[in-house]
Amino acid sequence: MTPFHQLTATSLQGQNIPMADYAGKLVLVVNTASHCGFTPQYAGLETLYTKYAALGLVVLGFPCNQFGKQEPGNADDIVQTCQINYGVTFPMFEKVEVNGSGAHPVFRYLKAELPGVLGGRIKWNFTKFLIGRDGKPLTRFAPITTPEKMEAAIVAALEM
Secondary structure (H helix, E strand, C coil): CHHHCCEEEEECCCEEEEEHHHHEEEEEEEEEECCCCCCHHHHHHHHHHHHHHCCCCEEEEEECCCCCCCCCCEEEEEEHHHHHHHCCCCEECCCCCCCCCCCCCCHHHHHHCCCCCCCCCCCCCEEEECCCCCCCEEEEEECCCCHHHHHHHHHHHHCC
């Protein structure tokens, strides 16, 4: 089992979810925020999820309030923004930190495997990590990279 599949996270509903539940799937991990200039990416992420879920893609959203305090709400607020405004049906997790000593283990692992331009830090909301079916991180996408621009990489990874 890969280190990614050994991790767990808590869903917005308070359930402890093992990442091992996603073994054999192509996973797109995204740190999200409800009041960010990139928040409309939720719609594109949902489109990717619904279009490719049957082929094994799952999108995992992790709200984060570390960048400009753009995710100030509680779990109910986050659910409302995601579901009502953007129709999100992919799994959403409780609010986490992605940088610093309190960074969630999922993000500590992903940043170590795919450091990015800031080394071991995440620059902003909507940084995305694509993880192969075997649990090995494949690609890191910048916040400005829209879901539509990631589609070719996702299709290629699904065909691997």
